Amino acid sequence: MGIPLRTERLWLVPLDSAADAADVHVAFADPEVMMYWDEPPSRDVGETAGRLAGAVGDYWTVRDVDGGPVLGLIGIMGGVDIPGLQWILRRDVWGRGYAGEAAIAFVEYALGELGLERVEAWVDIANGRSIAVARRAGLTERGRLPQRYPHRDRPHETVVMGRARLAEPTVVLNVVVELPVRDVSGTSGLFENVFGCTVLFTEDDFAGLGIGAWSGGRRIHLVTDERPSPVRLSLETVTEFDAIHARAVAAGVQIGQYPVVQPWGRREFVIALPDGHEVTVSGPL
Numbered sequence: 001m002g003i004p005l006r007t008e009r010l011w012l013v014p015l016d017s018a019a020d021a022a023d024v025h026v027a028f029a030d031p032e033v034m035m036y037w038d039e040p041p042s043r044d045v046g047e048t049a050g051r052l053a054g055a056v057g058d059y060w061t062v063r064d065v066d067g068g069p070v071l072g073l074i075g076i077m078g079g080v081d082i083p084g085l086q087w088i089l090r091r092d093v094w095g096r097g098y099a100g101e102a103a104i105a106f107v108e109y110a111l112g113e114l115g116l117e118r119v120e121a122w123v124d125i126a127n128g129r130s131i132a133v134a135r136r137a138g139l140t141e142r143g144r145l146p147q148r149y150p151h152r153d154r155p156h157e158t159v160v161m162g163r164a165r166l167a168e169p170t171v172v173l174n175v176v177v178e179l180p181v182r183d184v185s186g187t188s189g190l191f192e193n194v195f196g197c198t199v200l201f202t203e204d205d206f207a208g209l210g211i212g213a214w215s216g217g218r219r220i221h222l223v224t225d226e227r228p229s230p231v232r233l234s235l236e237t238v239t240e241f242d243a244i245h246a247r248a249v250a251a252g253v254q255i256g257q258y259p260v261v262q263p264w265g266r267r268e269f270v271i272a273l274p275d276g277h278e279v280t281v282s283g284p285l
């Protein structure tokens with residue numbers, strides 16, 4: 001169990017899920033505060049108390065050193081490979097640097113006394129305040145993934161921010177797929193048209209395609225090969241699933257498997273490319 005932590009202006013005190021529920025509910029009931037949270041606003045104090053009691057992990061309340069009600073929570077989710085950081089504050093105390101101050105102390109504690117090797121924060125890319133809090137606590141971007149919370153009508157792009165106890169070099173920065181094809185220029189056009197790829201460079205027998213519009217992202221290289229061996233690729237999208245499917249159908253590309261909902265909770269369909277390669281496109285439900 002955790003110990004209280006002191007920062008310049010705050011106390012972080014291990015959560016008492018029953019006694020603190022009424023204060024925490026001020027944050028949990030507020031739609032603006034809950035906009036990027038993985039659950040919808042809580043309807044009453046009882047529901048908040050239930051969520052706190054059922055939370056898997058260890059949480060601390062954030063309090064002003066001069067006293068007063070609980071301002072929010074900071075904690076680590078358990079039950080996942082790399083413990084996940086979460087923070088939340090009542091709306092009326094945002095913008096004073098409290099979250100950053102709490103996160104700096106908390107991450108030092110987690111990687112120090114608690115002895116964790118790594119911590120992560122999964123943040124909706126639109127939640128700029130939370131990304132700034134993660135940066136302040138020394139977390140840097142490590143990856144991206146598509147997510148959809150059951151209560152939200154749309155999926156979103158999640159930025160995985162992380163920090164390790166010991167400094168570690170970046171071993172591999174990117175993975176580039178090299179796809180053998182008979183017709184580099186035709187296949188390149190197909191990737192542009194159906195998958196929205198950007199052509200980064202092109203030669204007679206070689207082309208570099210970027211996934212999306214920006215520099216430095218994932219890439220696919222097409223190389224000429226008279227007898228290409230079939231390869232399987234998987235593309236994970238966030239919001240483009242239906243659009244890619246519609247463009248593939250419109251382009252007359254062969255659909256190897258029509259969209260299905262997989263037991264692991266994602267939608268998938270398969271495009272069969274002329275050279276025998278299969279591209280599985282998957283998106284959140």
Ligand SMILES: CC(C)(COP(=O)(O)OP(=O)(O)OC[C@H]1O[C@@H](n2cnc3c(N)ncnc32)[C@H](O)[C@@H]1OP(=O)(O)O)[C@@H](O)C(=O)NCCC(=O)NCCS
Binds near residue numbers: 034093096121127
């Ligand atoms: C995330 C949260 C705890 C941050 O609280 P806060 O009081 O605004 O945090 P701070 O005052 O410490 O400052 C946050 C940072 O956001 C910056 N910021 C303020 N408004 C911003 C905006 N609209 N967009 C991007 N950054 C912003 C601040 O400049 C500050 O950056 P700095 O540390 O580099 O100076 C609070 O907004 C919250 O409770 N949000 C709802 C719950 C939530 O989404 N939690 C995260 C789930 S992953």
